[in-house]
Amino acid sequence: MSARKISFVLNRRPQETEIDDSVLLLDFLRDRGLTGAKPSCEMEVCGSCTILIDGLPFSACTTLAVEVEGRTVETIEGVARNGELHPIQEAFVERFAMQCGFCTPGMVLTAKALLESNPDPSRDDILHWMEGNICRCTGYESIVEAILSAAAKAGTGDG
Amino acid sequence: MPMPLHPFVLHRPDSAEEVIELRSALGEDAALYAGGTELLSAMKMGAISYEHLIDVKRVPGLREIFDQDGSVHIGATATHHEIENHPVVVDRLPSLAKLTHSVANVRVRVAGTIAGNLAFGEPHADPPALLMALGGTVVVQGAKGRRSMDIAEFCVGAYETGLREDELIVEVDVPIPPPGSVATYMKFQVLERPSVGVACLGEIHDGRFTSPPRLVIGAVDEVPRLVDAAAIDGADIQDEAGMGAVCDAASRAVDPTDDLSGSADYKRHLVGVLARRVLRKLAGEP
Ligand SMILES: Cc1cc2nc3c(=O)[nH]c(=O)nc-3n(C[C@@H](O)[C@@H](O)[C@H](O)COP(=O)(O)OP(=O)(O)OC[C@H]3O[C@@H](n4cnc5c(N)ncnc54)[C@H](O)[C@@H]3O)c2cc1C
Ligand code: FES
Ligand code: FES
Numbered sequence: 001m002s003a004r005k006i007s008f009v010l011n012r013r014p015q016e017t018e019i020d021d022s023v024l025l026l027d028f029l030r031d032r033g034l035t036g037a038k039p040s041c042e043m044e045v046c047g048s049c050t051i052l053i054d055g056l057p058f059s060a061c062t063t064l065a066v067e068v069e070g071r072t073v074e075t076i077e078g079v080a081r082n083g084e085l086h087p088i089q090e091a092f093v094e095r096f097a098m099q100c101g102f103c104t105p106g107m108v109l110t111a112k113a114l115l116e117s118n119p120d121p122s123r124d125d126i127l128h129w130m131e132g133n134i135c136r137c138t139g140y141e142s143i144v145e146a147i148l149s150a151a152a153k154a155g156t157g158d159g
Numbered sequence: 160m161p162m163p164l165h166p167f168v169l170h171r172p173d174s175a176e177e178v179i180e181l182r183s184a185l186g187e188d189a190a191l192y193a194g195g196t197e198l199l200s201a202m203k204m205g206a207i208s209y210e211h212l213i214d215v216k217r218v219p220g221l222r223e224i225f226d227q228d229g230s231v232h233i234g235a236t237a238t239h240h241e242i243e244n245h246p247v248v249v250d251r252l253p254s255l256a257k258l259t260h261s262v263a264n265v266r267v268r269v270a271g272t273i274a275g276n277l278a279f280g281e282p283h284a285d286p287p288a289l290l291m292a293l294g295g296t297v298v299v300q301g302a303k304g305r306r307s308m309d310i311a312e313f314c315v316g317a318y319e320t321g322l323r324e325d326e327l328i329v330e331v332d333v334p335i336p337p338p339g340s341v342a343t344y345m346k347f348q349v350l351e352r353p354s355v356g357v358a359c360l361g362e363i364h365d366g367r368f369t370s371p372p373r374l375v376i377g378a379v380d381e382v383p384r385l386v387d388a389a390a391i392d393g394a395d396i397q398d399e400a401g402m403g404a405v406c407d408a409a410s411r412a413v414d415p416t417d418d419l420s421g422s423a424d425y426k427r428h429l430v431g432v433l434a435r436r437v438l439r440k441l442a443g444e445p
Contacts, residue, residue, distance in 0.1 A: 002168040021169035021212075024199075043200055044267055045351060056240070056269045062199045063270065066169060110265070132264020 006069040011078025019065045025051065026060035029075060036076035036105040047133030050106035051075050057113045076105035079112065088112055091150035092143075099137035106133050111147045120151060164199070165208040171217050175300050175329055178213055183302060183325045185211050191327055192216075193236055194270035196263075197279045215274070215327060226251055229335055235274035235328045239263070242273060251335045254342035254358075258289050263351065274328035280318040283352035283420065287314050288377025289344045291385060292358040295333040301326035310383060317381040336360055343440045345433050346378070353378040354420035357409070357433040361441045366396050372441060374405065376430055379413040386412045386434070396442035402435065409434035 007016045026049050037060050040048040049061040052074040079086045098104045114129045172178045189211035201207050222234040224245045243259040291310035298307045302325045313321045346356040361372030371388040390404040415426040
């Protein structure tokens with residue numbers, strides 16, 4: 001075992017903590033009560049464990065916790081601000097883009113990363129970017145609609 | 160079910176020389192670690208375990224992408240995501256930008272590196288076939304200094320490469336195709352990784368192949384296979400007989416086995432179909 005002191009930003013709050021080198025990020029987050037990211041396939045295929053590091057999506061199931069050193073981590077718990085849903089979350093609600101909700105944290109975060117780098121994606125851009133997030137309830141159409149609608153609202157200065 | 164990882168010590172060396180020293184000192188107890196997309200998965204499954212991981216990602220200078228002396232130089236730790244979006248790659252090697260855009264899913268592209276892709280030696284991979292068609296080389300560094308290998312020397316077998324125990328990949332160099340030539344890559348995939356990938360670099364002037372195209376079949380055999388395309392050297396691009404001969408040669412160049420990504424016969428058939436499509440693409444068809 002080998003523990004290491006690291007500092008990083010988690011959902012906008014600076015953190016300092018000691019982590020063993022071999023701990024996975026998903027276990028680290030869930031042990032702290034952040035259970036929005038969920039283990040499912042455990043092999044980087046499904047996206048239910050998605051979190052953002054410096055704004056880009058990672059599979060927390062297959063990322064070492066110590067990788068966050070000096071970086072900024074966002075989980076679904078940090079997406080709403082002061083009790084207000086993020087425009088992407090609102091669009092998911094408006095478009096009924098969730099059924100059981102298991103995939104939703106990963107979907108919202110992956111979509112957030114997309115819109116931050118590409119604010120006006122085409123339907124094809126969305127399909128390609130979201131390809132690695134699996135919805136077991138198969139509600140893909142409304143998820144794509146929600147992302148398009150969140151992008152359109154942001155574009156009109158409305159979101 | 161995956162288990163917690165067998166405990167290990169993570170080392171974060173600051174230079175390629177330090178990586179090499181650590182490798183020499185720790186031997187088989189240690190593995191190089193980059194994006195971890197292959198390594199950590201295999202460790203989670205309990206397929207392999209190490210006492211030490213040596214992180215190459217934080218080594219300065221190993222990540223740059225630039226264009227010099229007619230080649231694009233891609234640093235070992237450049238991720239798929241960085242490669243697919245890098246202006247030099249998009250401009251000079253659009254076929255590689257496009258291929259990289261189609262690797263895995265966005266999370267694997269964000270974490271996974273070009274060196275990790277090549278060093279793992281997974282046969283069901285995309286980049287090796289195109290790199291072979293383009294004449295790319297893998298630059299490695301060890302205690303005795305640097306050397307480079309072409310893809311045929313580097314890709315030795317399934318999960319086997321030309322890397323020596325103390326070596327790491329530092330760079331992948333890809334010659335920029337000369338003006339007038341076209342490179343392309345197409346794949347067929349049912350699972351997470353390609354079942355068949357076909358790459359081609361060729362030159363066409365006035366409706367003729369001016370030299371035999373470099374046609375390479377990836378993901379089928381343990382290593383990428385270069386196809387003998389002499390039958391269309393100098394041929395008209397409408398020469399159906401020549402084209403058919405090369406597609407047959409492509410199907411014969413591989414020795415597929417039945418697996419989850421398809422039966423042997425099916426894969427052999429796909430090789431012929433994709434070979435024809437890449438040749439047609441070279442000739443300007445969509
Ligand atoms: C769900 C999924 C889908 C995928 N789909 C595709 C696909 O469609 N096409 C495709 O081509 N690939 C695919 N992959 C493979 C993908 O993991 C690789 O492309 C990735 O680039 C590996 O890089 P890494 O940095 O994560 O390697 P790591 O996992 O960190 O390392 C892999 C191996 O390389 C060694 N290594 C790492 N860096 C170096 C170096 N600099 N020098 C020497 N050795 C080194 C390590 O010791 C290890 O043995 C997929 C993977 C997953 C999990
Ligand atoms: S649980 Fe991590 S990608 Fe499926
Ligand atoms: S809403 Fe149930 S898995 Fe997507």
